[in-house]
Amino acid sequence: MTNQTATNWIEQDKKQLHPIYHPKSHANPLVIERGEGVWLYTTDGQKILDGMAGLWNVNAGYGREELAKAAYDQMKELAFTSNFAGMTNLPSIKLADKLAGFAYEGLNTTFFTSGGSESNDSAFKTARYYWKRKGKPTKYKVIARRGSYHGVTLAATFATGLEKYHTMFGPAVDGFVHVAAPNPYRFDGELKPGETVGQAAARAVEEAILREGADTVAAFIAEPVMGVGGVIVPPEDYFPLVREICNRHEVLFIADEVITGFGRTGEWFALKHWGVKPDILSFAKAITSGYAQLGGIQISDEIRETMESAAESEAYMHGYTYSGHAMACAVGLRNLALMEADNYPSRAKELGRRLLDGLKTLTEFPFVGDVRGIGLLCGVEIVSNKETKSPDPAMAMRIFKTAQERGLRSRPVGNTLAFSPPLAIHEEEVDEIVKRLGAAMDGVV
């Protein structure tokens, strides 16, 4: 414990503007000092089970010496150098080589960023670049889904399908069109007689492409499992149908696997569940388990090819100072090695089943409308009436706060409580999540 009191830290913290800020939401922040495994320790002596792995990203858990050592060793050797064309460094070479074909066959080229929002901006720019190189410069629009979250750069903000992220930042960036998401519990699109939710949501994508004009649409973007939008697991038929639609209308498929990548759902990458392959893959977060700021996109061989034959005036003028950061890439490499050694996707599958089964026992509470999940990514949707399914975000917030007082961290996303613990979690810690959440629910009835 440090010699300052928690109250002093909170006072001093007022010099910082926090992400996703409102004074009410930061009135009494937890001051985290240390983490170990799935546990966080605050300066005022609380011990909290982090059921969210930070922000869905600390897959390897806290306090991993191997990752600290990878950062230290690389920083001593070379922390950073420019990675702009004309220069490269060994960790970025090795990590891009490791990632070639790792997520999906035919995605063999990686462009590095520092996080998920940058990855999605890079994906949009790369889609535009591709169509210009193919002689179709009018293709620039992006079809996204209502409820999606793609980050907070200006483009990613307006790709995001959650209004509250737009309210104070308009006018909207041109070219983002939103359609219904394949939400089996509460579908907000048009369902024709005999249609499944997957078919109806896929049809919404095709109708949007036709409405906008396929000659204006560059790409479709989707999180395979929506996170911030409420942990929405799509029905089986949705993504195969959407892939066909994209092919039919020459629209690139961007998979935003910023949350679902690197084992979270029980596969290394989540579109694998439905046998579908994207043209561009956005990743970030768990590539380093949050130990360093790293993200990127992977592009298909066909997209890469258009860059190789470009005129000098058509150079890919896109890149960040920290693209291919040597230390971050070294941490990514080490993190991948340890996730492979412990077979994290199969851990997520097995322990995810245990978590989901446990959470399902809570449906006996009158306000638990739905419990869903895939791998170690689960959501508990809170409603005021199970018949009408009326969302109850206020009750979700009460349960969240009560659970936190009992040493369990979840995340209220709308009226759903999200769970996405470290994949390094153990069985008894999974059971502890269910136990503490159940006790919190008992505490609010």
Ligand SMILES: Cc1ncc(COP(=O)(O)O)c(C=O)c1O
């Ligand atoms: C699906 C998805 N895409 C993109 C992002 C943005 O990533 P970052 O916050 O690293 O910019 C997030 C962040 O939670 C996300 O969940």
